[in-house]
Amino acid sequence: MVETLAQARRGGALTCALVNTPGSPLAHAADLVLPLHAGEERAVAATKSYLAALTLGAQLLCAWRPDEGLSAALNRLPEALALVLEGEERAAQAAGRLTGDQTTLVLGRGLHAGVAAEAALKLQETAGVGALAFSTAEFAHGPARLAEPGTPALFFQGRDATAPFTADSLETLRGYGAQVTLIGDDVAAQRADLPTPPTGHALTDPAVSALAAQLLIAHAALRRGENPDAPPRLAKVTRTR
Incomplete structure (x- = not known):
């Protein structure tokens, strides 16, 4: 990341x-620096920094x-x-569905496709659960074959323009x-296992879902008996060569 940024800077x-x-x-390495102010990250999984980056990105755009x-x-986001x-107790109860050894499908669309990719990474990283992330727009083009009866799936339903399409994908997935x-968000007669309060904007809702x-x-x-703050074989700083 440092070298990529440095090359861009050298290029003007x-x-x-x-x-x-x-x-x-x-x-x-950068011309401008925007601090996230997330506080010290003591866990391997940089969850605070991730949420802060999502929020700061929206602030920068605004x-x-x-x-x-x-x-x-953005003003409503802290309350949301x-x-x-x-609602952490609901999360604790729902977590039992993600503790098996089957690969978990993680699905979202639009901005929530990025949140789905991050969630899949965190499942792998902290829980030791095999997870594959897909945009629901792409899921029918092959990956749907992975959805067998009983396959665990984590599904993000937003409140943006993608909502009716993801609702159809959810119905299809349940049909498998x-x-x-x-x-x-709730979908028709299906209430969300982890309902998220609306922030009023498609650019801030993903942080709440995350x-x-x-x-x-x-x-x-x-x-699963894991320590989510200190997963095995991983370090706080990962050097890529």
Whole structure:
């Protein structure tokens, strides 16, 4: 990441780094630095930094192109995140569906496709659960073959323009017999296992969904006898060569 940013800067690009440590090598490589202020990350999984980056990205966009709706949603976001934390008991109960040895399918669409990819990574990283992330737009083109009766699936249902399409995908997935854990909005007669409060904007809702997934996955790890803060064979700093 540092070298990529440095090359962009040498090429004349204006570079900006979102960092949790202002004095980090990545910060030194950038023209502009935006601190995340997430506090010390003591666990291997950088969950706080991830949520802060999602939020800061939305704040940066709102500063570039002021939008009253996004600004109001950013102001509501802390309350929405607090409500998710209050529902941790529901996350603990739902976590039992993700503790088996079967590969878990993790599905979302639009901005929630990125949240699904992060959730799959955290399932692998902290709970030792095999997980594959897909956009629901791509799932029918081959990966649907993986959805056998009883297959665990973590599904993100947003409140944006993708909502009717993901709702159809959810119905199809249930028709395959998959054991679905639903995060986000209620779908028709299907109530979400982990309902998330709306923030009022499609750019801030994913942060709320991500926090709900983090709670769920942390409890899945604990149920499997894992320490989600210190998974085996992983270190806080990973050097890629």
